[in-house]
Structure formats: C-alpha cells, structure tokens
Amino acid sequence: MKIKKILALAVALTSVFAVAGCGSTGDSSSKVSTVKKVKVEDTQEIEAIPDDAQKTIRWMGTYDLNPDEKKGEDKSVEMTLFNNKGGKVEYTRVTDSEKFDQLASAIMAQQNVPDIFKYEWMAFPAQVLKDMYQPVDDIVNFDDPLWADVKTAADKFVMGGKHYVAPISFTVGTLMMYDQDVIDAEGLDDPYELYQNNEWNWDNWYDMMSEFVSNAPADVERFGINGWFQTQVIQQTGKTMVNYDGEKFTNNINDPDIERAEDLLYQVGKNNLVNGNWLGNAKQALKDGNLLFYCMGTWAMTGNNGPSDADTWRVVPVPSDPNTDEKYMTSDMTAYMWVRGSTAKEAVKCWYECCRMANTDETYKENGKEKFLNANPNWTEDMYQVIVDCSSSEYNQVFDYGYGISSTMSDDNANEDGNCVTRKLYEYTNKADDNGKQFSWTELRESYSATVDAELKTINDAVVAFNKKNS
Incomplete structure (x- = not known):
C-alpha cells in the first residue's frame, strides 16, 4: 500500500462518526432525508470556565x-x-x-x-x-x-x-466488508453470523478465502482479501512489537503469539490470497465479485464508496485469534x-x-x-x-508504542522506502518488497532485531533522563 494512501487513511479515521454529518450522493441519494439537529442542552456536570x-x-x-x-x-x-x-x-x-x-x-x-x-x-x-x-x-x-x-x-x-x-x-480502525450474495453463491458460512456466535476467527477466515480462491473458474482470477489488515490480525493476539511497563520499553518481537500470527500472514500471502493493489474503496473492490473481503477504514465503505441500493453487503471486524477468549481491537x-x-x-x-x-x-x-x-x-x-x-x-x-519511538522505528516518511521498521514488522511477511521478496517471520525478525534493540536503548536512555529531570 502506498504511504500517501495510508496517511490519507489515518486522517480519515480520526472518527468514524464524522461521516454521519455528511451528505450522500449517487446511487442511494434518493433515500437521504433530513435528520433533525440534536438540541444541545446545558449540563451541570461540566463547570463553566471561571470569569477570571x-x-x-x-x-x-x-x-x-x-x-x-x-x-x-x-x-x-x-x-x-x-x-x-x-x-x-x-x-x-x-x-x-x-x-x-x-x-x-x-x-x-x-x-x-x-x-x-x-x-x-x-x-x-x-x-x-x-x-x-x-x-x-x-x-x-x-x-x-x-x-x-x-x-x-x-x-x-x-x-x-x-x-x-x-x-x-x-x-475501530478497520472493518472487513463483503458481498452476501457472493457468500451465498459459494455456499460459504456467513461471517456476520459467525461473528454473532463468537466464532469469527483466523481459522474460518483462512479456510473461507482458500475455498473461494480455489473454486475460481478457469478464466477468472480471485483473491481472498485486499486492503489494510496485517497489523490488525497480529494485534488480535493482544501482543505488540514493543512493550512498556511504565518505566521501560522492551522488544517483544520474539513473542510466540506474534510468530504464530506472522506465520498465518505469510501463508495468506504465499498462497496468493491477497490482492496487493490499491483498489481505492469498497465499491471498486467488490464490484465484480472476485474479491471476498475488503478491509479498510469506514471512510472507504461509506458515502459514494459504500453499497448501492441493489447491494447486499455486510461488515465484520477483523477475525479474532482462536487461541484467546479476550476481545482485542486495533x-x-x-x-x-x-x-x-x-x-x-x-x-x-x-x-x-x-x-x-x-x-x-x-x-x-x-x-x-x-x-x-x-x-x-x-x-x-x-x-x-x-x-x-x-x-x-x-x-x-x-496500541503499539513502536509507532511512537523514533523516525527509524515510527515515521514512514523518514525512511527511504516509505515504510518505518514497525510497519515492516507488521506487514512484510504478507507481501513482497520492491525486489519481489516475501520474508518469512524468522528472516524479518533477524533483519530488524538489532535495529529495534538500538532504538529502544536510545528511547530508554531518554526516559531515564526525563524522569531524573522531572523528579
């Protein structure tokens, strides 16, 4: 995904409810009616600003x-x-x-x-x-x-x-949108019903995509997923690349749950279940029925980017880690x-x-x-x-502190290839780099482990100095 597109996403995701005040045009505009503006009542729960x-x-x-x-x-x-x-x-x-x-x-x-x-x-x-x-x-x-x-x-x-x-x-950072008509035509379980029954997890997500892609007609290319989902899948474990205990930041890339999630993403990429192109929005992504899931922020699936009158689209969150009963959300x-x-x-x-x-x-x-x-x-x-x-x-x-550590660790624009180290750790097992290389988690971890350690040493030294100055 191009970095400028990701940055546009980050801006658009400041609040999903921002779209609530926007008008809708296009296929579904005839349905739009005026919503009465809510009356904002004064409240005693908030004190007025003192006169002085x-x-x-x-x-x-x-x-x-x-x-x-x-x-x-x-x-x-x-x-x-x-x-x-x-x-x-x-x-x-x-x-x-x-x-x-x-x-x-x-x-x-x-x-x-x-x-x-x-x-x-x-x-x-x-x-x-x-x-x-x-x-x-x-x-x-x-x-x-x-x-x-x-x-x-x-x-x-x-x-x-x-x-x-x-x-x-x-x-919620991203949702997965899909076409219910496609699900029904393929005889697949409904993801929304699985979600309602607390059964929507990595296992049935992967199996569903594999079956959909393998059943493609001879002259049709199908994919299971497109969009921004790698970080969210990994964080369904509740684990992040960098930990913080209130005093010190530590490297967590050797965590076995992260490895398990990265291995899943590697298989999703290796088995050609991912359409890695920038498709723009849900309307473009789902229009021909050859993509099962489109994962992105709500900006890409609402208004003119969302379903039309004849569409039977649904949404579910990113599938959960089957090894935990806890609910996590990016x-x-x-x-x-x-x-x-x-x-x-x-x-x-x-x-x-x-x-x-x-x-x-x-x-x-x-x-x-x-x-x-x-x-x-x-x-x-x-x-x-x-x-x-x-x-x-x-x-x-x-939240992963890795996105707030330093230019190298956290700032896409400060890195020559447009991807900070933390982003690479989350995404590069699932897609190929500019040279066509798809990294296994072992390779990726070994490539950046020393960099993570060095950046965390620098930030921890800064924490010690900060606390000393402010004690």
Missing part, C-alpha cells in the same frame, strides 16, 4: 474545530457545549507535512504556543520526552464517571508516574494533547470534558447514529452496530 480565567484556547491543526459558516456546517456538540461554558477556540492552521516542526518551533520560542494539539502516534513517547506536552492529571480525574471507562487506556500513556493522554473516544484514538507552555488550564479542562460528554451522552450518540444511517441508507442498523460494538470498552484497545 483564560477562556480562549488556541488549536493548532490541519483543520478547524469551528464550523465553516459559509458552507453551512453545523456546530459540533462539543463546540456548542464549550461555547455555552464560556469557551472559544482560536484556530492556527498548519499543513500536515509541517505541523510537528511548527509546534516544536512555537514551544521553543514560547510565542503563539497552542493549548491543544491532536494526538498522533509520535506523541507518546517521543514527543512527550522532548517536553512538547504537559501531563493532564491536574485537569482530568480518571476516577470520575465521565472518564472512568478510559482509565485503562490512559494508563498506557504514563511517563514519570503522570498521564499525558486523556482519551476522548475510540474508533483502534484509532481521539485525544488532544495539552501543549507545554499552555496557560489555559481551566479552558482546556472544560474542552476535554465537553468532548468527552459529546461522545458518551446517549442522546448525542443516538443522533450520531441517525445521521450516519441517513447519510448511508444502504448500511443496516446491524452493520452500524458492528462499528459501535468494536469501538466500545467491551474490547481491549491495542
């Missing part, structure tokens, strides 16, 4: 949190709540390629320092260790009911005994980092709480569902519920 406190927060990002009034955009629930509590957001625009440099420059110069900045993988631990952010413990009480169900996730982002990330929400986390140098403590606290309320209040969640189904009339309520369930606290949300 700074009430405006500066947001540095690639998009504005305020609505574009010229385009007739509705104000978000969180912004409405924040405005009601006396808050305002001032927008500082940055490009995607320059955002981290501009943030670092503002912090270093202590001029026009933003108060909040979007959480991304490099935020923790790399940017925390560079003193770009400040801990949130003074403004977030994770024992409070508003925050209690994200405390476990927040505890994964602790440095020097302090929390640096306050999760607002989680969104998710995208929405959070706002509190920037070092910000003095808008009360306003940032209020913004966090407004965002959290907007994502947890049942009235607002139900309105989001109505908007989504209105904009995507060929998605069923069952399909939408898969998104909700997989994004919930019922699942253990998995």
